[in-house]
Amino acid sequence: MTGRFESVFLDVVTRAMVPLIQVFAFYIITHGHYSPGGGFQGGVMLAASIILLRIALGEESYRRFPREAGIWIAGVATLLFTLLGFVSILFGGNFLEYAYVVPGMDAVELRYWGIFFAEVFIGFLVWGALVAIYDALVTGGVEA
Amino acid sequence: MRILGFVLIVVLGVVLVWGIGDLPERGDPQAPAPTHVASYYIENALDDSNTPNFVTAVLADYRAYDTFGEAVVVVTAALACLLILLRRREDEVEVEEESR
Numbered sequence: 001m002t003g004r005f006e007s008v009f010l011d012v013v014t015r016a017m018v019p020l021i022q023v024f025a026f027y028i029i030t031h032g033h034y035s036p037g038g039g040f041q042g043g044v045m046l047a048a049s050i051i052l053l054r055i056a057l058g059e060e061s062y063r064r065f066p067r068e069a070g071i072w073i074a075g076v077a078t079l080l081f082t083l084l085g086f087v088s089i090l091f092g093g094n095f096l097e098y099a100y101v102v103p104g105m106d107a108v109e110l111r112y113w114g115i116f117f118a119e120v121f122i123g124f125l126v127w128g129a130l131v132a133i134y135d136a137l138v139t140g141g142v143e144a
Numbered sequence: 145m146r147i148l149g150f151v152l153i154v155v156l157g158v159v160l161v162w163g164i165g166d167l168p169e170r171g172d173p174q175a176p177a178p179t180h181v182a183s184y185y186i187e188n189a190l191d192d193s194n195t196p197n198f199v200t201a202v203l204a205d206y207r208a209y210d211t212f213g214e215a216v217v218v219v220t221a222a223l224a225c226l227l228i229l230l231r232r233r234e235d236e237v238e239v240e241e242e243s244r
Binding site: 032033034035036038039040070071074075078081082085095096098108109111112114115118119121122125126128129130132133136137 | 191192193194195196197199200201203204205208209211212214215216218219221222223225226228229230
């Protein structure tokens with residue numbers, strides 16, 4: 001089965017490249033503690049992989065990654081990031097002060113994992129938001 | 145009106161170029177930027193949050209509030225795009241036109 005362009009090469013290369021791009025994007029998101037990168041960069045790569053699917057495969061990509069999924073992912077990630085900020089207020093810290101998120105745990109560990117989860121939420125949020133913008137620009141939300 | 149605008153732009157440009165002379169030297173250790181909190185971040189990021197890459201520590205921990213705002217801006221942009229560009233399906237539009 002080939003996509004919009006009736007080209008086997010484009011189809012095969014896209015199917016081979018997209019998982020690699022996504023794995024590398026998750027590596028960039030989760031490796032922000034030790035190397036350049038982080039949520040914004042990895043999220044853009046994830047969005048780019050979905051947009052590559054959209055361009056090369058056309059109709060089939062909407063079954064793999066539905067049109068509504070983008071804004072859903074962005075919204076849920078934003079909500080979780082906000083909750084992470086308010087949980088620390090609940091236990092006596094400031095907004096997004098990770099050292100207070102779980103009472104009784106070591107502050108340094110907590111800040112390490114706070115940075116980790118903040119990067120993951122930012123990555124998913126950028127991913128969903130950019131895919132949603134692309135879909136809105138290209139299809140206007142009408143069933144193709 | 146055009147001449148007034150031109151004169152205004154020239155005056156503003158001259159003032160800005162004149163202001164360049166008061167900027168600190170590149171890499172000056174006594175400049176305001178590296179003497180305020182930057183040295184604290186560089187010295188304590190590893191001990192505070194176990195994060196060797198202190199750029200990430202500043203971005204996602206010390207300045208998390210700022211990063212949160214940036215992230216919300218991205219989501220707001222996506223929502224605005226959807227609100228402006230989202231079209232309804234053809235049949236829904238027709239129903240509305242008939243009811244008019």
